[in-house]
Amino acid sequence: MESKSNQSPLIVIVGETGSGKSALAIELAQMFGGEIIAADSRTVYEGLDIITAKPTANEQAAVPHHLIDIVSPERSFSAAEFKTLANQTMEAIVSHGRLPMLVGGTGLYVDAVIYDFNFQEKADPTRREALQKLSIEELQRILQEQGIPLPHNERNPRHLIRAIETGGQAGGRRELRPNTLVLGLLVDRNELERKIRRRVDAMVGTGLLEEIRGAVDVFGWDAPGLQSPGFKAFRRYFDGEVPLDEAKEILIHEHLQLAKRQRTWFRRSKDIHWICKKDEAVDLITTFLNK
Numbered sequence: 001m002e003s004k005s006n007q008s009p010l011i012v013i014v015g016e017t018g019s020g021k022s023a024l025a026i027e028l029a030q031m032f033g034g035e036i037i038a039a040d041s042r043t044v045y046e047g048l049d050i051i052t053a054k055p056t057a058n059e060q061a062a063v064p065h066h067l068i069d070i071v072s073p074e075r076s077f078s079a080a081e082f083k084t085l086a087n088q089t090m091e092a093i094v095s096h097g098r099l100p101m102l103v104g105g106t107g108l109y110v111d112a113v114i115y116d117f118n119f120q121e122k123a124d125p126t127r128r129e130a131l132q133k134l135s136i137e138e139l140q141r142i143l144q145e146q147g148i149p150l151p152h153n154e155r156n157p158r159h160l161i162r163a164i165e166t167g168g169q170a171g172g173r174r175e176l177r178p179n180t181l182v183l184g185l186l187v188d189r190n191e192l193e194r195k196i197r198r199r200v201d202a203m204v205g206t207g208l209l210e211e212i213r214g215a216v217d218v219f220g221w222d223a224p225g226l227q228s229p230g231f232k233a234f235r236r237y238f239d240g241e242v243p244l245d246e247a248k249e250i251l252i253h254e255h256l257q258l259a260k261r262q263r264t265w266f267r268r269s270k271d272i273h274w275i276c277k278k279d280e281a282v283d284l285i286t287t288f289l290n291k
Contacts, residue, residue: 006178007177007178007179007180008090008094008100008179009099009100009179009180009181009288009289010090010100010101010102010114010177010179010180010181011028011032011034011099011100011101011102011180011181011183011285011288012101012102012103012110012114012180012181012182012183013025013028013101013102013103013183013184013185013281014039014103014104014105014107014110014182014183014184014185014266014272015105015184015185015186015187015262015266016105016187016192016258016259016262016263017053017105017196017255017258017259017262018053018187018192018195018196018199018255018259019105019185019186019187019192019195019259020185020187020195021103021104021105021185022055022059022103024185024278024281025063025101025103026055026059026062026063027278028101028278028281028282028285029063029099029101030062030063031282032099032285032289033097033098033099034063034098034099034100034101035063035064035065035066035093035098035099035100035101036055036063036064036065036066036101036103037065037066037067037086037089037090037093037100037101037102037103038055038065038066038067038068038103038104039067039082039086039102039103039104039105039106039109039110039113040052040104040105040106040109041077041082041106041108041109041228042106042228043055043068043069044067044068044069044070044071044077044082045069045071045072045073045077045225046069046070046071046072046073046225047069047073047211047214047215048073048211048215048225048226048228049211050203050206050207050208050211051203051208051211051212051228051229051230051231052228053199053203054068054069055068064098066089066093067082067085067086067089070085071225072225073215073218073219073223073224073225073226074219074223074224074225075224075225076224077224078119079108079109079112079117079119080112080117080119082109082112082113083109083112083113083117083119086102086109086112086113087113090102099289102114105258105262107262107265107266111269113177114176114177114180114182114271115174115175115176115177116174116177118174123162123165124165127165128161128165131161131164131165132157132161136155136157136160139157139160139161139164140154140160142164143160143163143164146164146167148163148164148167149163150163151163176271181273181284181285181288182269182271182272182273183272183273183274183275183281183284183285184266184272184273184274184275185274185275185276186274186275186276192256192259193252193256196252196255196256196259197252199255200248200251200252200255201248203230203251204244204248208230208234209234212230212231212234212238213238216238221235229251229254229255229258230251230254232250232254233247233248233250233251233254234247234251236250
């Protein structure tokens with residue numbers, strides 16, 4: 001592993017949707033000369049400002065934000081792509097003397113960077129189609145001839161095919177990136193629900209319905225960028241299946257479920273320093289940077 005001195009410092013701030021991590025990150029970035037890399041699988045998409053709760057124009061003007069509005073809603077975007085762009089962005093931020101701050105609630109995006117995930121390349125569809133026509137015994141024979149160990153489930157065709165495609169190399173993660181401080185923002189469950197309810201009311205009041213309709217008119221309901229919480233609920237509203245108040249309640253429920261999944265994801269990590277207040281974050285960052 002590289003020593004700390006060989007790796008530029010990185011601050012990471014994670015938390016549930018609606019927890020206030022973005023506002024906290026902006027304050028901390030202003031204090032410590034930071035620039036924010038948004039680790040969010042929704043805000044990468046162009047034009048979906050309200051439904052993804054993107055940082056406002058004023059917030060983005062106060063502190064440079066990166067990896068927002070980089071993909072058209074009509075195409076998919078992967079964690080592997082995010083990792084590549086995030087690493088490039090970190091290098092650029094460091095090169096002009098600023099502190100990179102990775103901020104977001106998409107756990108896979110965050111972990112891909114800080115644990116250096118090894119993403120397997122996409123399979124060649126033509127080759128996969130040919131392999132799918134072979135028997136289990138034939139697939140096993142190919143592995144044996146190539147000196148590739150059989151997978152744990154050696155009778156599962158899908159596992160055998162993937163072992164052939166990857167040469168037996170599994171994707172995975174390493175240890176935490178050196179010189180990295182990971183902060184997690186804690187929030188009371190009841191307070192979180194109140195924040196999410198206020199957020200949904202504000203979304204509707206500032207043009208959410210118009211934004212959804214405009215995006216759907218251009219890209220259609222099934223576009224990859226239109227699969228975030230809210231589109232399913234408001235599709236039912238636009239189809240006349242539910243009234244507006246019920247669509248809002250569905251969206252609130254979807255946000256609460258998302259928050260629960262994010263909480264579960266981040267709670268598994270032993271590398272996160274959990275905080276409740278800005279002062280705690282300031283103390284931890286100050287100590288970290290002065291080591």
